[in-house]
Amino acid sequence: MSAVKTAPARDSNSREDLPGSRLAWFTRLYLPTIAKGMMVSMRHFFKKPVTIQYPEQKAKISERFRGEHRLTKDAEGNMKCVACYMCATACPAQCIHIEAQAAPPEWENRDKIPKVFEIDMLKCIYCGYCVEACPKEAIEMTNKIPQVYDNRQAFIYGIDKLLNN
Amino acid sequence: MSVKEVKIKIDDKEVTVPSNWTVIKACHENGVDVPHYCYHPDLSIAGNCRICMVGVKGAPRPVVACAQPITENMEVTTKGKDIEEARKSVMEFLLINHPLDCPECDQAGECRLQNYSYTYGRDHGRFHEEKVVKSKATMGPHVKYWGSRCIVCTRCVRFTDEVSGTGELGVIYRGDKSEIALFPGQTLDNPLSLNTVDICPVGALVSSDFLFQTRVWNLHSRPSMCSDCAVGCNTRVDMDAKDNIKRIVPRRNDQVNKEWMCDYGRLSFPYVRENRLMKPMVDGQDAPYKDARKAALALLKKKNTVILVSAWNSNEAFAAIKEFVEQNLPSASIAGYANTGRADEVFPGFTISGDKNPNRKGMQEVLGIDADASLKELAADKERIGTLLLVHNIPGYAITPEMKAVLDRTESVILMDLAKSDLLKYGNVAVALPTLTTFEKSGTFVNKDGIHQKFLPVMEPVNFGRHEVEMFNNMAHDIKAESAAVAAGNGAVKVKA
Numbered sequence: 273m274s275a276v277k278t279a280p281a282r283d284s285n286s287r288e289d290l291p292g293s294r295l296a297w298f299t300r301l302y303l304p305t306i307a308k309g310m311m312v313s314m315r316h317f318f319k320k321p322v323t324i325q326y327p328e329q330k331a332k333i334s335e336r337f338r339g340e341h342r343l344t345k346d347a348e349g350n351m352k353c354v355a356c357y358m359c360a361t362a363c364p365a366q367c368i369h370i371e372a373q374a375a376p377p378e379w380e381n382r383d384k385i386p387k388v389f390e391i392d393m394l395k396c397i398y399c400g401y402c403v404e405a406c407p408k409e410a411i412e413m414t415n416k417i418p419q420v421y422d423n424r425q426a427f428i429y430g431i432d433k434l435l436n437n
Numbered sequence: 438m439s440v441k442e443v444k445i446k447i448d449d450k451e452v453t454v455p456s457n458w459t460v461i462k463a464c465h466e467n468g469v470d471v472p473h474y475c476y477h478p479d480l481s482i483a484g485n486c487r488i489c490m491v492g493v494k495g496a497p498r499p500v501v502a503c504a505q506p507i508t509e510n511m512e513v514t515t516k517g518k519d520i521e522e523a524r525k526s527v528m529e530f531l532l533i534n535h536p537l538d539c540p541e542c543d544q545a546g547e548c549r550l551q552n553y554s555y556t557y558g559r560d561h562g563r564f565h566e567e568k569v570v571k572s573k574a575t576m577g578p579h580v581k582y583w584g585s586r587c588i589v590c591t592r593c594v595r596f597t598d599e600v601s602g603t604g605e606l607g608v609i610y611r612g613d614k615s616e617i618a619l620f621p622g623q624t625l626d627n628p629l630s631l632n633t634v635d636i637c638p639v640g641a642l643v644s645s646d647f648l649f650q651t652r653v654w655n656l657h658s659r660p661s662m663c664s665d666c667a668v669g670c671n672t673r674v675d676m677d678a679k680d681n682i683k684r685i686v687p688r689r690n691d692q693v694n695k696e697w698m699c700d701y702g703r704l705s706f707p708y709v710r711e712n713r714l715m716k717p718m719v720d721g722q723d724a725p726y727k728d729a730r731k732a733a734l735a736l737l738k739k740k741n742t743v744i745l746v747s748a749w750n751s752n753e754a755f756a757a758i759k760e761f762v763e764q765n766l767p768s769a770s771i772a773g774y775a776n777t778g779r780a781d782e783v784f785p786g787f788t789i790s791g792d793k794n795p796n797r798k799g800m801q802e803v804l805g806i807d808a809d810a811s812l813k814e815l816a817a818d819k820e821r822i823g824t825l826l827l828v829h830n831i832p833g834y835a836i837t838p839e840m841k842a843v844l845d846r847t848e849s850v851i852l853m854d855l856a857k858s859d860l861l862k863y864g865n866v867a868v869a870l871p872t873l874t875t876f877e878k879s880g881t882f883v884n885k886d887g888i889h890q891k892f893l894p895v896m897e898p899v900n901f902g903r904h905e906v907e908m909f910n911n912m913a914h915d916i917k918a919e920s921a922a923v924a925a926g927n928g929a930v931k932v933k934a
Contacts, residue, residue, distance in 0.1 A: 354540050354541045355541075355649070356539075356540030356541065356545075356652075357651075357652045357655070358540065361652070361654065361655075372649040372650075373649060374648070374649060382541070383538070383541045383583075384541045384649050407539075407540050408540065
């Protein structure tokens with residue numbers, strides 16, 4: 273029985289595996305590679321820049337961008353929300369807190385409105401499930417980029433803030 | 438007509454049922470679900486919702502199962518294309534004038550219309566005309582009515598006729614305009630009124646106490662037992678995520694309360710979180726449980742010790758007290774007392790006991806004490822009481838003259854109670870030990886008919902209270918450890934906690 277010679281397993285990370293050809297010392301100079309890289313950089317000097325001057329300049333945001341939430345109003349200017357808890361139920365981050373109360377009698381076609389409607393923007397993952405779940409189209413997402421504040425309380429948006437967002 | 442067992446076939450499965458049953462009852466008792474709105478096992482048959490259509494062999498068209506009596510060798514089919522078609526059509530008719538206000542409706546989530554619509558209904562409505570809008574009304578102190586949501590199943594009307602016997606409700610107008618209304622000059626204010634909310638299969642009758650509180654799918658439920666009176670209704674306690682009790686609804690027990698419950702019991706839960714005695718107290722100061730127990734034991738060893746137990750305690754507590762006294766305080770006497778009662782409220786289908794104690798019978802059974810006579814005897818006695826261990830546990834207790842007489846000639850009181858009650862202020866309370874409500878502890882109550890019923894805790898304790906059994910066992914252990922230390926001749930008395 274003759275021994276079967278098998279090729280040793282190649283380790284692609286091993287330097288010793290590189291063939292000791294003429295290219296090896298040439299490559300080891302690194303100069304051609306650097307020059308190649310510089311070419312790429314130089315080419316971009318003559319192109320239109322991609323970056324923007326952020327605080328002064330704002331990036332163009334898609335119409336469909338899911339930013340901060342807004343509570344919508346009906347034709348009479350009353351909020352559409354009826355505190356059905358659908359958004360809070362659908363929310364995977366559980367960031368919506370609702371407390372309901374009876375609607376004022378002059379609001380017709382409405383029995384219930386929220387007393388408290390809070391979204392914790394720190395918990396929110398901007399998935400848009402609340403918008404999908406809403407049976408009254410009372411919540412939508414603006415294309416406002418999530419804001420930053422210096423205290424946690426400011427991230428909890430109440431009814432007033434959400435209505436005017 | 439004599440009742441005999443007859444053989445029928447339900448979906449090709451042979452079953453034997455009494456001949457005076459209806460088809461729907463035979464189906465339900467044999468685990469076959471037949472949808473129903475107007476049928477209720479404890480009410481008369483109305484047969485007006487028409488959703489319980491089943492096929493009967495030989496009948497030309499589907500029949501309503503709730504109004505169809507059993508006959509010998511009947512063959513019932515509850516599934517099949519024609520039956521589903523019939524139910525689908527009924528659903529469509531019921532939903533014609535039903536508003537699409539599920540987001541605002543309190544019933545959403547436990548609504549028969551929603552459930553059956555999901556199973557049998559169409560995915561869209563074909564009705565494009567204007568819907569009939571009916572009135573909204575406040576029926577009584579606890580019940581509100583949304584007319585448009587009503588499917589006029591008349592369960593509530595039959596309830597007020599047959600169970601409460603007060604007959605406040607009736608149906609007015611005809612056809613698609615018919616709605617439930619109060620008779621002139623009446624209000625739905627009988628103490629069983631909230632049962633109409635429970636049996637309403639849709640959101641037409643809603644509880645004004647639960648209205649807009651939460652959505653039902655945010656609640657979790659635990660089985661419990663009402664301790665408000667001697668009936669001992671089986672209940673289901675619904676709580677929110679923070680274990681706040683939101684409502685109490687009856688749980689079916691045909692031996693005790695069927696599916697009914699009184700409004701007093703339903704609304705009796707706020708005491709769980711109101712004015713509770715949070716920590717053990719010694720001489721009016723918060724103290725650790727160990728110290729309070731030590732102080733209580735020192736007081737109990739005095740002369741003329743009386744242990745006064747209320748009829749709100751469980752059989753287990755009674756047994757623990759009995760054992761403790763027999764083994765450790767042979768000179769002490771046990772007396773009982775009860776919450777002040779009133780007259781029974783008797784309705785044709787339900788009786789609310791006037792005895793506002795859940796376990797008067799249990800006290801009689803375990804301790805052999807008649808609560809009222811015992812307190813009277815103790816009050817008439819003129820001897821001075823050294824220490825009175827009061828195992829109270831009665832929420833909202835008004836001190837009776839007899840209790841006053843007992844407290845007035847007591848040197849010091851050890852109080853085991855739920856709340857910072859009047860007793861805490863009135864008596865010379867040396868030690869106060871917080872206890873648990875029936876929602877927080879387990880035990881057994883014996884109801885007025887002698888039925889033993891076990892209850893389990895539904896929530897974590899609100900206070901640092903302990904079960905009476907635990908407290909008495911701990912005290913017995915303390916005494917044992919003390920006497921063991923003395924017997925060992927250590928001199929110094931060391932009580933291990």
